Amino acid sequence: MNxxxxxxxxxxxxxxxxxxxxxxxxxxxxxxxLEGILMVAKGGQVQLTGYDLELGISTHLEAQVLEEGEIVLxxxxxxxxxxxxxxxxxxxxxxxxxxxQLKSGVTEYTILGMPATDYPELPSVTxxxxxxxxxxxxxxxxxxxxxxxxxxxxxxxxxxxxxxxDEEGITLVSVDGYRLALRRxxxxxxxxxxxxxxxKTLSEVSKLLGDEDTPTELFISxxxxxxxxxxxSVISRLLEGEFLDYxxxxxxxxTTTVKISTRSFMDSIERTSLLISDRLKSPLRVKFTxxxxxxxxxxxxxKAYDEIPCSIDGGEVxxxxxxxxxxxxxxxxxxxxxxxxxxxxxxPMKVVPPEGDQFLFLVLPVRLKAE
Numbered sequence: 082m083n084x085x086x087x088x089x090x091x092x093x094x095x096x097x098x099x100x101x102x103x104x105x106x107x108x109x110x111x112x113x114x115l116e117g118i119l120m121v122a123k124g125g126q127v128q129l130t131g132y133d134l135e136l137g138i139s140t141h142l143e144a145q146v147l148e149e150g151e152i153v154l155x156x157x158x159x160x161x162x163x164x165x166x167x168x169x170x171x172x173x174x175x176x177x178x179x180x181x182q183l184k185s186g187v188t189e190y191t192i193l194g195m196p197a198t199d200y201p202e203l204p205s206v207t208x209x210x211x212x213x214x215x216x217x218x219x220x221x222x223x224x225x226x227x228x229x230x231x232x233x234x235x236x237x238x239x240x241x242x243x244x245x246x247d248e249e250g251i252t253l254v255s256v257d258g259y260r261l262a263l264r265r266x267x268x269x270x271x272x273x274x275x276x277x278x279x280x281k282t283l284s285e286v287s288k289l290l291g292d293e294d295t296p297t298e299l300f301i302s303x304x305x306x307x308x309x310x311x312x313x314s315v316i317s318r319l320l321e322g323e324f325l326d327y328x329x330x331x332x333x334x335x336t337t338t339v340k341i342s343t344r345s346f347m348d349s350i351e352r353t354s355l356l357i358s359d360r361l362k363s364p365l366r367v368k369f370t371x372x373x374x375x376x377x378x379x380x381x382x383x384k385a386y387d388e389i390p391c392s393i394d395g396g397e398v399x400x401x402x403x404x405x406x407x408x409x410x411x412x413x414x415x416x417x418x419x420x421x422x423x424x425x426x427x428x429p430m431k432v433v434p435p436e437g438d439q440f441l442f443l444v445l446p447v448r449l450k451a452e
Contacts, residue, residue, distance in 0.1 A: 084196060086150030087174040088122045090142055092185060095171055096163055098129050098140050101313060103156040104285050105131035105138040114199040117153035120173070121197070122146045130203065131156060136282050137203045137316045138289075148174075151197035154181060162190050203316055209302035212246065212270050216297045216310070220290040221415075222253045222264045223283045225440055228409045229255040229262035230280035238322030241277040246270050254327045255280070260406050261330060261429075261443040262413060276301055277324055282317035289313050331443060332429060335422035337395035339369055340435065343419050345389045347411050349376050353385045354404040364401035364447040369393055369423065378404075400426050401449035410442035 099118060107115040110133070119130040125146055130139040152175045163171055166185035175181035179194040223242075231239035235258075245252040250267040289310045290297065300307040301319075308315040350365065353376045357363050361380040368375040371393060377386045400423070410432045411419065422431040426449075432442040 082121070082123075082197070083148065083150035084152065084179065085148060085174075085176050086120070086122050086152055087148035087172075088127055088144045088146050089170055089172045090127060090144035092163060092166060092169050092171045094142055096160070098142050099156070099160050099163060101289065102129045102131040102138045102140060103160055104288070105133055105136045105315075106156040107133035112199075112201070114153050114195050115201070116155060116157070117195055117200075118156045118159060119151065119153050119197060119200045121151040123149050130200075132201065132203055134201065135279065135318050136285065138285065138313060139203070139316075140313045150175065152179060152181060153195040153197055153200050154192065158192060159183075162192075204305050204318075206300060206302045206305045206307050206316065209300055210272065210274065212251075212299040212301070213296040214251070214266075214268065214270075214299070215294040216290045217292055217294055218266055218268070219297055220287055220292070222251075222266060223287045223290075225264045225413045225415065226253050226255040226262040227280060227283055227287070228413055229257055229260050229442070230283075231257035232280075236322070238277060238320050238324055241279045241320040242283055243275060243277045243324045243327075245275050247273045254324075256325050256327065256330070259403065259445050260410065261325075261327060261441075262410070263327065263331075263441045265439055274301065275324075276306065277320040277322075278306055279317060279320055282306075282315065286310065286315055289315065330429075331441065332422075332424045332431065335395070335424045335431065337369060337393065337398050337421075337423040339374070339391050339393045339421040339423070341374065341389070341391045341419060341421060343411050343414055343416055346374065346391075346419075347408060349374070349387045349389045350404055350408055350411075353378055353387045354408075356380045356383055356385050357404055364449060365404045365407070366399065366401055366449060367407075368397070368399040369421075370397045395423075398423055398426055399449070400430065401447040402430075402444060403447060406444050410444050413442065414440065 121128040126141045127144040168186035172184045181194045183190045242255040253264045255262045298309040363380045366377045374391050375388045418435045420433050429443040
């Protein structure tokens with residue numbers, strides 16, 4: 082294809098497309114082309130692609146294509162320049178030597194592009210199975226489980242979330258060694274399968290998903306997954322390895338059940354956590370007693386105590402928690418009320434909805450020193 086290219090397109094649409102696509106562009110890389118966006122102008126459209134060898138995002142824009150061609154332009158520069166352009170239209174023209182002019186109104190930039198032949202090819206996903214889910218459903222599933230994805234590579238497979246599809250529906254599970262987040266949706270999808278999508282991919286997918294019920298398509302092959310969302314195509318490699326057997330990790334029965342207002346428990350934890358910081362680490366001491374939850378902590382700079390009403394069924398129990406982990410789970414619940422299921426001071430605590438089993442969060446307790 083031609084190295085020179087000449088197009089005219091709508092500025093607002095271009096800014097939106099470039100900013101979305103550039104989220105897949107590599108920040109630090111030994112391959113200069115990967116710091117750029119591949120632009121391919123052909124037949125009344127321009128295709129934009131960002132790719133960091135693990136995650137790729139591409140989209141098409143309507144454009145006046147005066148000369149078909151392709152070029153790679155620095156993603157950061159391109160976005161900064163077009164964002165600040167004064168006109169409603171942007172003209173981009175490059176010559177055979179890759180010198181590229183960007184014009185809008187009286188503003189004009191000339192930068193050197195890179196040859197499209199330097200740009201690595203995205204994996205092509207031809208064989209596989211497809212799943213369709215409403216956008217809102219997929220978005221809420223990702224947003225309620227992403228917080229528990231592992232951020233360290235001690236077990237790389239846990240830096241992603243597992244999609245577990247069976248006859249009942251779809252379950253999304255994240256786990257990082259200290260907590261587990263699980264979200265179920267009863268939808269008829271088709272044949273059972275399991276695959277693990279990197280957390281970084283899911284974070285970008287969530288940003289592209291809207292709040293409407295229009296379906297989004299997931300296409301899964303042996304090593305890759307493609308999400309088709311609102312005119313964007315997101316391709317990512319899948320993670321391989323042995324994911325935690327989450328059924329076995331979840332305690333089956335509980336000795337104490339607590340019903341609590343989510344907001345008031347969060348407020349109480351936040352009040353008590355003011356004395357805890359990265360330098361002053363200390364577990365929260367949470368005592369579930371008749372009709373009260375007593376929350377306290379002590380660090381080198383002092384002590385804090387707070388209590389809130391609750392309704393409790395079963396024995397009293399005192400547990401220690403990492404304040405951030407318990408807050409993350411309460412925040413992700415999205416419910417006014419949650420149910421806490423406890424089976425002893427050293428067993429993981431379950432956070433579940435008051436009714437049903439749409440989500441389940443597990444928070445591992447911290448061993449408390451005797452006071």
